[in-house]
Amino acid sequence: MESDLREKVLDLREEILNLRRDMETLLKEVRELKYTCSRMDNHINFVENVYTAVRQPFSFILGYTTKWTSKKELPMLSSGASLSPKGVESEVLKDQ
Secondary structure, three states: OHHHHHHHHHHHHHHHHHHHHHHHHHHHHHHHHHHHHHHHHHHHHHHHHHHHHHHHHHHHHHHHHOOOOOOOOOOOOOOOOOOOHHHHHHHHHHHO
């Protein structure tokens, strides 16, 4: 009986150690994901800033060169807009 109890305790201890290892692995992956997401956020901000800066000059050129179209300027990015293809598409459709 005492040997069974000891064996169960050892099994539980091993399981706890395995869970701890798994948890450490997950924490490492979460840290890597945070870093990657932070870099992607910085990139998205950069692209949005560039788009905002070149929107007006491009709109002028677009208006000058495309006199036969009704669309004369590029869409503004709203605060919640995304530069993903669907986000840009929704911005263009909203402006029409």
